Amino acid sequence: MNPLRRILSRRSLLAGATAAVAVTAAPAQAAPGAPAPAGGRRLRTGFERLAADGYAPLEGQRVGVVTNPTGITRDVRHVVDVMHGDDRVGLIAVFGPEHGFRGTAQAGGSEGRHDDPATGLPVYDTYLKNGEALAAIFSASGVDTVVFDIQDVGARFYTYIWTLYDCMEAARLAGKRFVVLDRPNPVTGRAALGPVLHKEFATFVGREPIAQAHGMTVGELARLFNGEFLTAPVPLETVRMTGWRRSDFYDASGLPWVPPSPNMPTPETALVYSGTCLFEGTNLSEGRGTTRPFELLGAEGIDGRWAAAANGLGLAGVRFREAYFAPTFSKFQGRTIGGVQLHVHDRVAFDPVRTGIGLLVTAKRVWGGFAWRPDHWIDKLTGSPRVRMMIDAGANTDEVVAGWREELAAFRRVREEYLLYR
Structure with missing residues (x-):
């Protein structure tokens, strides 16, 4: 059932x-x-x-x-x-x-x-x-x-x-x-x-x-x-x-505000977290080991094309900046990597989950090194294999979001x- x-x-x-x-x-x-x-x-x-x-x-x-x-x-x-x-x-x-x-x-x-x-x-x-x-x-x-x-x-x-x-x-x-x-x-x-x-x-x-x-x-x-x-x-x-x-x-x-955990330093982190934490299920850094966890995302070999593609989605309330950073721990520790930083300019209009999906879709499109974690942790984070399988099949942001419409309405x-x- x-x-x-x-x-x-x-x-x-x-x-x-x-x-x-x-x-x-x-x-x-x-x-x-x-x-x-x-x-x-x-x-x-x-x-x-x-x-x-x-x-x-x-x-x-x-x-x-x-x-x-x-x-x-x-x-x-x-x-x-x-x-x-x-x-x-x-x-x-x-x-x-x-x-x-x-x-x-x-x-x-x-x-x-x-x-x-x-x-x-x-x-x-x-x-x-x-x-x-x-x-x-x-x-x-x-x-x-x-x-x-x-x-x-x-x-x-x-x-x-x-x-x-x-x-x-x-x-x-x-x-x-x-x-x-x-x-x-x-x-x-x-x-x-x-x-x-x-x-x-x-x-x-x-x-x-x-x-x-x-x-x-x-x-x-x-x-x-x-x-x-x-x-x-x-x-x-x-x-x-x-x-x-x-x-x-x-x-x-x-x-x-007291950080509820070491990588939740500000309310602004919480604002993006329900979307960008999905990058824990990939081989990209979710920003752990930086002063902006979950706002900075990236990996070796990523350049400004990702920020351009993400901005091209026209996601409400947010813009993306080409960013370079070196995590002090976690993925890519001590190595300079490229990626994006999220800048939420209208938090009322901003949809963190849709934004997270859009970033996954564009990362896979512009960076040939994109991969899911081998244990399919993304399925635990999203709650089923559907998001992973749809993105792998080439679905765009709107199509992935539409996939959970009925179950979300019931909840x-x-x-x-x-x-x-x-």
Whole structure:
């Protein structure tokens, strides 16, 4: 059965259960003297609302927090440090994802089991753990409630949302409550874009059939996971934000940006990432080892013809500059290579996934050395072999994008039921 058809068939069975357990914290007043954006709106994160409510949803609970360096307050204190210093919260454990709780590990790494030197709290490693193994960690930690507070970037293959998914399932297996503290999608929540994962290509860069750019917050994704994908719903509480609109980019939030991972240095990186991360599935550099990862792309032997071909596509909101750079690590380490740099001049019109496809199509056309990674990693990133096979067959950008139209429309219908913001 097609994955989206399976979603639609499960919806009537599980959506009611999700609605019954997904609750939101009561509204709270803004802190005195807090900065407000233009128009008088001030975004309040899930943590801000939780704290303003006196941590009521955590009262009498032994609490563990799944977080990383992005779990910070507006005045750049980490939420773990804040809760540890507040006797209204029974914080007894921290759970670190890929890159670790304090963020010291590179891609594909974690900090392992250790005691946090700042708080003395035990830190458990969740990276690449799921199911019964992760449930056993939650049980061993002694927590009653697992809290999730991590900044996402809006792309299906960014692994923190699958840490969320795995932790929800493990909490269910271990008989724990689950609380999500919501944060903004930095590239807006206007629309879902791109191909939908086919279930047979599920990995840690995509567990379930959602769109490549999902256009949801982590709180909304938690509701979607609970209603559509988990074996059975976990007791879920979603502490939603106030003051966030689906059209808001990250700079409208007034929040400081902390890189969610070493190669996500700015919100501008997040803006292009859901498209240009596809170059991880090729023999070209995706810009790792430079100060502009995912904005710089290239390889040895590429010259200005690629930028010219990409500009010739007339892609909305973006222009391409002929660029030369020498990555300090990863592909082509220490070697000068040629390629392009993306310059987004209209982020509202910009479509990152369509742009990523256009760049793949033109790279293959102008550079004879173009090749997919031998393990067909591109299929894991796009969610099926279709994009790779269509590009190999000579399809243009419009034809490749048209190939996922029906499955994307089906996902958008399902997604609509779990949105918290307008």
